Amino acid sequence: MSLQLTTTVCGLLLLAGIVELLRRRQLREKYGVLWIGVGLVIIPLSVFPHAVDRVASFFGMASGVSLVLFAAIVFLLVVCLHLSWEVSRLEEKTRTLAEEIALIRMKVDQNTGSDVDQR
Amino acid sequence: MIPALNEAGAITGVIAEIRAELPGVDVLVVDDGSTDSTAREAGKAGALVASLPYNLGVGGARRLGYRYGLDGDYDVVVQLDADGQHDPKFVPQMIDALDEGDVVIGARFAGVGEYRVRGPRSWAMSFLSTVLSAVARTRLTDTTSGYRATNRRGTALYAQFFPVEYLGDTVETIVQAVRHDLTVRQVPVAMRPRVAGTPSHSPIRATIYLGRAFSVLVLALIRR
Numbered sequence A: 001m002s003l004q005l006t007t008t009v010c011g012l013l014l015l016a017g018i019v020e021l022l023r024r025r026q027l028r029e030k031y032g033v034l035w036i037g038v039g040l041v042i043i044p045l046s047v048f049p050h051a052v053d054r055v056a057s058f059f060g061m062a063s064g065v066s067l068v069l070f071a072a073i074v075f076l077l078v079v080c081l082h083l084s085w086e087v088s089r090l091e092e093k094t095r096t097l098a099e100e101i102a103l104i105r106m107k108v109d110q111n112t113g114s115d116v117d118q119r
Numbered sequence B: 001m002i003p004a005l006n007e008a009g010a011i012t013g014v015i016a017e018i019r020a021e022l023p024g025v026d027v028l029v030v031d032d033g034s035t036d037s038t039a040r041e042a043g044k045a046g047a048l049v050a051s052l053p054y055n056l057g058v059g060g061a062r063r064l065g066y067r068y069g070l071d072g073d074y075d076v077v078v079q080l081d082a083d084g085q086h087d088p089k090f091v092p093q094m095i096d097a098l099d100e101g102d103v104v105i106g107a108r109f110a111g112v113g114e115y116r117v118r119g120p121r122s123w124a125m126s127f128l129s130t131v132l133s134a135v136a137r138t139r140l141t142d143t144t145s146g147y148r149a150t151n152r153r154g155t156a157l158y159a160q161f162f163p164v165e166y167l168g169d170t171v172e173t174i175v176q177a178v179r180h181d182l183t184v185r186q187v188p189v190a191m192r193p194r195v196a197g198t199p200s201h202s203p204i205r206a207t208i209y210l211g212r213a214f215s216v217l218v219l220a221l222i223r224r
Helices: A002-023 A029-047 A053-058 A064-118 B008-021 B038-044 B058-071 B088-097 B120-136 B152-160 B168-179 B203-222
Strands: B002-004 B028-031 B048-051 B077-079 B103-107 B148-150 B184-188
Touching: A002 A029, A053 A064, A064 B048, A064 B058, B002 B008, B002 B038, B002 B058, B008 B038, B008 B088, B028 B038, B028 B058, B038 B048, B048 B058, B058 B077, B058 B152, B058 B168, B077 B088, B077 B152, B088 B103, B088 B148, B088 B184, B103 B168, B120 B168, B120 B203, B148 B152, B152 B168, B168 B184, B168 B203
Parallel strands: B002 B028, B028 B048, B103 B184
Antiparallel strands: B077 B148, B103 B148
C-alpha cells in the first residue's frame, strides 16, 4: 500500500508541475505535448504499479516495475540526447548571429565614421 | 585576416609588419571578445576591426573573417595569428601557390626555419600529417598550422563551414576542403617563436592532445 501511495503522489505532482509550466507558457508546445503524454502514462502506472506485469513477462522480465524502470532509463537517455542535439543547434544559431552582429556593427561604425569625416 | 583574443601587446606590431611588407592589402582583425584594448589598438594601427559580442573561439573568428572576404569579393584571403609567429613576408609565395591550389597552408617542418617539437605531441602531429597527406593526396607536414591562404573557392567554403572546436579549425577544415573538391597545397615557411605565452610540453597534455587529434580526425573522416 505504501508503495502505491508514494508512486501516486509523485505521479500527480509531476503532472501538476507539467501543466503549471505549460500554463505559464514556459514550455513550448512540442515539449508540452511530450510531457503531458509522459504524465498520462505515469499516473495509471503509479496507481497500479503491477498493471504491466504481463507485458513485462512477455519481454522476459520478472516484474512490471522492472519494465517501467528500464523504459524510463531508455526514455531519459533519448531525451538527454535530444537536448544535446537541440543545444548544438542553438549554439550554431547564436554563433551565426554573433558573426552577423559583428559584421553589421563594423558597417555601422564605418558609415558613422565617414559621416564625421565629411563634416 | 587576423583572429585576436587579448593580444593588445602584440597586435600593433603584427599589423605594422603586414602593412610594411604588403602595402595596399586590407587588414581585418577579428576581435574574439577580447577584454583588453585589442580592438582599439588594432583600429589605431590602421586595420579594419570586427568585434564579436562574446568569445566564439578561434574557429568562429576565422569564419567571420571568411564571410567578410566573401561579402567583400576578395580574390585572396590570408589568415594568420595575432601573436606574431607568422611572418607576412611569406604571403606572396603562398599567393603564388594558389595558382595550383584553392587552400594553401604555410607549413613548418618543410625545410625552412628551425621550429622543432618533440615527444607525444610530435607523434600526434606526424600522425595527423600522414593521414591528412593521404586524404589530400599531397605532402602536408604541418596540418595544425593557422597560417593559410585561400582563393575565392576556398573562401566561399570556409565562409560557410568552419568548425569552432579545438583542432577542428585546422584538421577538419583540410578534410572538408578535399571533400568539396578543393586542392590543398603547402608552402614551407619559417615560424618565429611566440611573442608571449608558452607552448605546453608536459607529457600528459601532449597525450591528451594526441587523443583529441585522433578523435577530431576520425569524426572529420566519417562526417558527411
